[in-house]
Amino acid sequence: MADYALELKGIEKTYGGAVPTKVLHGIDLVIPRHSFNAIIGQSGSGKSTLLNIIGTLDVPTSGEVSILSRPTHEMDKSALAKLRNETIGFIFQHHYLLPEFTVLENILMPHRIKAGKVSGSALKYANELIGFVGLEHVKNNLATDISGGQQQRTAIARALINRPEIILADEPTGSLDSATTDKVYALLKKINEQYKTTFIVITHDQNVAEKAERIIELKDGRIHLDFYTK
Amino acid sequence: MFLLRLAARFLFSSKLQTALIMIGIGVGVSVQIFIGSLIEGLQEDLIDSTVGSRAHITISSEERGGLLEDDPSFKGDVEAFDDEIKVVSPVLEGPGNIDNDESDPVIVRGFDFDEANVIYDFEDRLVEGAMPDNDGFIIGNALADMLGVAVGDSISVVIPQVGFTPIDVDVVGIFDLGNRTLNESWMVTSLSTAQALFENDGLSAYEIQVIDVFASVELRDAMREQFPGYRIDEWQSENEDLLAGLEGQSISSLMIQIFVMISVVLGIASVLAISVLQKSRQLGILKAMGITDRKASLIFLFQGMILGIFGAVIGISLGITLVYAFSTFAVDASGDPVVRVLINPAFIAISAAVAILASLVASIIPARRSARLNVIEVIRNG
Numbered sequence: 001m002a003d004y005a006l007e008l009k010g011i012e013k014t015y016g017g018a019v020p021t022k023v024l025h026g027i028d029l030v031i032p033r034h035s036f037n038a039i040i041g042q043s044g045s046g047k048s049t050l051l052n053i054i055g056t057l058d059v060p061t062s063g064e065v066s067i068l069s070r071p072t073h074e075m076d077k078s079a080l081a082k083l084r085n086e087t088i089g090f091i092f093q094h095h096y097l098l099p100e101f102t103v104l105e106n107i108l109m110p111h112r113i114k115a116g117k118v119s120g121s122a123l124k125y126a127n128e129l130i131g132f133v134g135l136e137h138v139k140n141n142l143a144t145d146i147s148g149g150q151q152q153r154t155a156i157a158r159a160l161i162n163r164p165e166i167i168l169a170d171e172p173t174g175s176l177d178s179a180t181t182d183k184v185y186a187l188l189k190k191i192n193e194q195y196k197t198t199f200i201v202i203t204h205d206q207n208v209a210e211k212a213e214r215i216i217e218l219k220d221g222r223i224h225l226d227f228y229t230k
Numbered sequence: 231m232f233l234l235r236l237a238a239r240f241l242f243s244s245k246l247q248t249a250l251i252m253i254g255i256g257v258g259v260s261v262q263i264f265i266g267s268l269i270e271g272l273q274e275d276l277i278d279s280t281v282g283s284r285a286h287i288t289i290s291s292e293e294r295g296g297l298l299e300d301d302p303s304f305k306g307d308v309e310a311f312d313d314e315i316k317v318v319s320p321v322l323e324g325p326g327n328i329d330n331d332e333s334d335p336v337i338v339r340g341f342d343f344d345e346a347n348v349i350y351d352f353e354d355r356l357v358e359g360a361m362p363d364n365d366g367f368i369i370g371n372a373l374a375d376m377l378g379v380a381v382g383d384s385i386s387v388v389i390p391q392v393g394f395t396p397i398d399v400d401v402v403g404i405f406d407l408g409n410r411t412l413n414e415s416w417m418v419t420s421l422s423t424a425q426a427l428f429e430n431d432g433l434s435a436y437e438i439q440v441i442d443v444f445a446s447v448e449l450r451d452a453m454r455e456q457f458p459g460y461r462i463d464e465w466q467s468e469n470e471d472l473l474a475g476l477e478g479q480s481i482s483s484l485m486i487q488i489f490v491m492i493s494v495v496l497g498i499a500s501v502l503a504i505s506v507l508q509k510s511r512q513l514g515i516l517k518a519m520g521i522t523d524r525k526a527s528l529i530f531l532f533q534g535m536i537l538g539i540f541g542a543v544i545g546i547s548l549g550i551t552l553v554y555a556f557s558t559f560a561v562d563a564s565g566d567p568v569v570r571v572l573i574n575p576a577f578i579a580i581s582a583a584v585a586i587l588a589s590l591v592a593s594i595i596p597a598r599r600s601a602r603l604n605v606i607e608v609i610r611n612g
Contacts, residue, residue: 048610057518057605078522085520092609096515100243110519112232158519 004069005166005198006031006054011063013049013221023049025221026063033165036192036199038212045218047202048170054200055088055168056080068165085114089159089197091169095151097143097158103150104130104139107157114162122161129157133187149180156187160195167191169201173208185211233525236516237532240509251501252540258494259545259585262487263578264552269483271572273476277443280465280472283350283407285319285437286446287464289457297322297432298460300425308436311456314449316439319345322424323434326417328377329386329396336373336387338417340424349439352405352418359403365423366402370413374404387417392429487581491588498537498592502530506596506603513600514608527597534593538586545585546578 006029013024023046031037041047052058053065056072065072068087072080084090089110097106104126111122130139133153138146143154152172159167169188173181185208192199201212209215210229217225241248289308291298300320309318321341328334343361347353352368353361359381362368367385379385379401386396399417407413425431440446446464454462466473506513513526550573557567 052606052609055518057609078524081517081520081522083520084518090515090518092515096511096518096609098512098515100239100512109516113516113519113521113525116232 003032004030005033005035005067006200007064007066007069008054009064009066011050011053011060011065013046013053013058014061023221024053024060027221027223029216029223029226031198031200033198034192034196035214036189036212037201037214037216038209039200039202039216039218040204040206040209041218041224043204046221047218050218051168051170051200051202055090056084085110086162087165089162089164089167091152091155091159091167091172093171093174095143095148095155097151097154099142099144102140102142103135103146103154106143106154107161109158110162125163126157126161129160132191133157149176149183152176152180152184153187156184156191160191160197163195164197166198166200169199171202171204173203173205181205181208233528234532234536237529238536240505240512240529241533241536244505244508247501247505248537251497251537252544254497255494255537255541255585255589256544256548258490258497259542259581260549260552261490262581262584263546263549264556265483265486266577266581267549267553267571267573268556268569269479270574270577271570273479274572275570276472276476279408280469281443283409284465285349285435286440286443287438287450287453287462288435289438289453290435290461290463292459292461297430297434298436300431300433305436308438308453308457311453312449314440314442314445316441317345317348319349319437319439320421320433321346321435321437322421322428322430322432324389324391324424324428326387326389329388330377333388334373334376335415336417337415338387338389338419338424338427340419340421340427342421346437349437350407355405355407356403357406359401362402362419362423365419365426366400367417367419367423368403368405369401369417370415371404371406372410372413373415373417374401376414380404385417389427392427397427491584494541494585495588495592498534498589499595502533502537502593502596503599505533506530506600509600510603510608513603514605517603517605518609523601526603527601530593530597530600531590534589534591534597535586537593538589541589542582542585546582549578549581 008027008029011024011027012022014020014022027050039047039050049058053060056065067083070083072083075083098109101109107126107129108118108122111118115122130136133156135150135153135157138150143151146154156172172188173184176184188199188201189211191197203209212229214228215225216223305318305320309315319342321339323337323339326336326338328336343352356368357371359368374380377385381401381403384398384400386398388394388396440449443465447466450462450464517526553571553573557571560568562568
């Protein structure tokens with residue numbers, strides 16, 4: 001079993017075009033399993049780009065990403081898709097729920113992608129997650145017929161359905177008010193403790209970041225600070 | 231199955247757009263079915279009225295105006311020659327003139343009615359009187375009108391081949407073969423009466439009908455080989471204009487159908503292309519959640535298939551309704567349809583299959599676009 005959830009070696013990213021822009025300058029990073037990590041930094045510091053590279057949604061210009069000791073640069077697109085499906089849960093700033101489907105169906109979507117059809121145990125787990133994030137009374141509503149906080153909690157439950165090893169969250173509360181933000185973070189912490197899921201969360205909120213075990217600050221595409229809070 | 235459900239859900243989430251494109255495909259398919267059925271009906275009518283009541287192949291003497299021997303064993307050989315041959319009817323014919331001021335020309339034709347009725351259907355086409363039994367004649371309605379004769383009257387005819395003394399013959403019936411030339415000129419009697427009249431026991435020709443009228447050329451060639459020493463003709467070489475016309479009609483009908491299908495394809499392709507844009511957020515997140523590019527493109531192929539199937543069903547119902555309405559309401563004075571429209575299940579099935587196939591083809595471009603869609607673009611642009 002892998003010691004690390006994630007290992008980054010010399011990650012560089014340059015966006016092309018007439019004037020190439022270098023966004024990441026040689027990032028080396030190791031994330032242990034079951035840890036809760038916050039990435040902070042000003043906008044334009046490369047946080048989102050780094051998270052997308054970690055999530056295999058984007059490819060680095062150079063450097064290597066290993067997820068659970070599996071080097072991703074050796075995998076083709078469909079192997080990466082399978083890896084994302086089975087080991088990574090995404091929570092974005094926008095919930096990106098499918099508006100054509102209900103809350104329950106949205107939560108089951110990664111499972112359907114993986115298995116094709118819904119097994120009894122998956123349905124049971126989905127209902128457990130729905131209880132966990134407190135959406136029992138709206139689970140058969142269309143994703144568009146619930147509040148912003150409920151949508152984000154749906155997205156969190158969806159990220160968990162395939163019991164991923166890693167959850168990547170990019171400003172998961174960016175579009176929520178502060179009361180809801182606190183609830184969502186409490187929920188993420190609870191998941192981290194209960195399901196032993198590794199978290200990497202981007203945030204610009206200092207209060208939020210301080211709840212993480214480890215804070216990594218990016219500045220101009222480099223790791224500026226990297227420290228444990230306790 | 232999951233992808234099919236995704237495709238269906240995406241489609242039915244924009245109901246109006248989906249309904250419009252399905253109706254679009256449906257109208258295309260119905261036009262195709264209607265035009266196709268109309269043209270096919272028209273052509274069958276034309277072929278039927280052209281060759282339905284005439285000989286498809288005739289065997290006559292090589293010598294112009296010469297006669298054949300009335301030989302039952304030869305007739306039997308011809309009948310047995312091929313399964314395509316429906317009937318072999320001996321005929322003796324010759325020119326005559328009505329003994330009046332104009333000396334109106336007529337053709338006297340003697341038949342064996344058991345066989346001739348298969349070709350000409352005299353019995354059903356009698357408008358007055360009865361079939362000739364002994365030496366009576368039946369004549370066309372146009373000739374009867376022209377001469378002012380009715381059933382029971384007699385006509386004086388001169389048969390130049392045997393002399394210039396007018397011979398009186400009895401009119402026992404009047405027919406309408408649906409062809410003015412024949413109705414004006416034919417005087418029809420039994421073979422034995424004709425042989426007596428022409429003072430001859432030979433035949434002018436054997437007239438043959440075949441089952442598949444378009445098999446006549448092939449059959450003629452085979453018969454020429456088998457029965458040398460005879461002149462053997464068939465109807466198609468004498469009706470090249472008609473056949474060219476039919477061909478032209480078929481081609482123009484096909485062209486209409488092809489262009490209708492092209493516009494259907496363009497319609498579907500543009501709607502699905504827009505749909506890829508509309509659903510790019512959803513596709514992006516599905517890809518982030520691990521759907522493969524191949525599966526993402528399948529969603530749009532399935533959408534094309536669903537549109538095609540529903541469009542085809544709408545089109546078939548609409549097309550059959552149109553065909554039915556046309557044959558019910560577009561009628562002539564006697565209440566018969568102007569054109570007998572033909573509903574051909576095989577043709578309808580082909581139209582439906584073409585529509586579904588076209589919809590699939592139309593969804594290839596959107597499907598490929600969806601496969602190429604980059605998650606990062608979607609995530610970054612919110």
